[in-house]
Amino acid sequence: MFSFNIDHKDPQSSARAGVIQTAHGEIQTPIFMPVGTAGTVKAVHQHELETEIKAQIILGNTYHLYLRPGIEILQQVGGLHKFNGWNHPILTDSGGYQVYSLGNTRKIKEEGVTFNSHIDGSPHFFSPERAIDIQRIIGADIIMAFDECTPYPCEYGYAKKSMEMTHRWLARCCERFDNTQGLYGYEQTLFPIVQGSTYTDLRIQSAEAIAAFNRPANAIGGLSVGEPAEDMYAMTELVCGVLPADKPRYLMGVGTPVNILESIALGIDMFDCVLPTRNARHGLLYTAEGILNMRNAKWKDDFSPIDANSPCHSxxxxxxAYLRHLIHSSEILGMQIATLQNLSFFLWLVTEARAHIQAGDFRAWKEMMVPKLETRL
Structure with missing residues (x-):
């Protein structure tokens, strides 16, 4: 069921517009995917995701869903789509990044990773096979291979060792995935993940190894973990030059609006990031004219709309002035309004990028937009 077709290519960059087909519908690329870690995108209803934000696909997280509500509940109800009522595509991260973020509480071996729950400290174990099994039960349309996300900075020797283990884990993920086709009744696609930190030779090796698995799509991980933006772009461009051009490329955990536009120009099709929702809860808003900090006193008596050009009604x-009041009062409505603004803007941004790719003037539009997006209003 999974397919990808490229409709247009930008003549002055590597940007492309395409369509991904999944069992739960199509995804027009380039696309930003709101993060719904525990089965919900924070502060928004599913109908708002559809009508206000116009999301085409959302994310869930294997680690968090495994801990709560637990895979027994998800198996009983028939998967995450039925549990949360989202009838469009879902992607699940394997939990590798979350295990990485647990720091010293994790122990990594060839067999897998032992870690303690951030909820109650209870011990758990994820192997590549276990990560696939859990994602099979969750039932997402797109599932990710289990990998190790290395930190930044990272010593060359560790990055190389970790990358090689990620490749061995990928072989195990693929074997488990192929051997469980149809077991739970879901049509799913497995994405491998390129690693290699910010080392050119390792990124090339990893991209070549991942491409050799010949899966329907590929992801790039281990970036947006603290490295300079120039390094992220350099590694992304390098990897995009190796990965097959006829398959979707997913840059994991990226990023700001500027990061997204620059990475689209390098040939990336899919993005996700907690930034728009996390920053919204702190009153930081993204607009086509720049960034607004709604905690600033300058908005106290500004009765103009939050964003008069936003596709979002609220x-x-x-x-x-009203939103600033809500944010300062820690009212839930303030967080909701800000979240709707940020997510609808991120989806508007990639939709506009797609339109300009189709029109053949993406590069000029991007260069006009980037200075605006970096402006602090």
Missing amino acids: SRFYSK
Whole structure:
């Protein structure tokens, strides 16, 4: 069921517009995927994701869903789609990044990773096979291979050793995935993940190894973990030059609006990041004219709309002064309005990028947009 077709290519960059087909519908690329870690995108209803934000695909997380509500519940209800009522595509991260973020509480061996729950400290074990089994039960349309995300900075020797283990884990993921086709009744696609930190030779080796598995799509991990943006772009461009051009490329955990536009220009099709939702809860808003900090006193008596040009109704309806009041009062509605603004803007941004790729003027549009997106209003 999974397929990818490229409709247009930008003549002055590596940007492309395409369509991914999944069992739960199509995804027009380039696309930003709102993060719904524990089965929900924070502060928004599913109908708002559809009508206000216009999300085409959302993310869930294997580690968090495994701990709560637990795979027994998800298996009983028939998967995450039925549990949360989202009838469009879902992607699940394997939990590798979350295990990475647990720091010293994890122990990594060839067999897999032992870690303690961040909820109650209870011990758990994830192997590549276990990560696939859990994602099979969750039932996402796209599932990720279990990998190790290395930190930045990272010594060359460790990055190389980790990358090689990630490749061995991928072989085990693929074997388990292929041997469990149809077991739970879901149509799913497995994405391998390129690693290698910020080392050119390792990134090339990893991209070549991942491409050799010949899966329907590929992901790039281990970036946006603290490295300079120039390094992230350099590694992304390098890897995109190796990965098959006729398959979707997913840059994991990226990023800011500027990061997204620059990476689209390098040939990336899919993005996710917690930034728009996390920053919204702190009153930081993204707009086509720049970034607004709604905690600033300058908005106290500004009764103009939050974003008069936003596709989101609440951003056109409520004023900056009102939103500032809500944020300062720690009202839940303030977090909700801000989240709707940020996610609808991120989806608007990739939709506009797609339109300009189709029109053949993406590069010029990007160069006009980037300075605006970096402006602090």
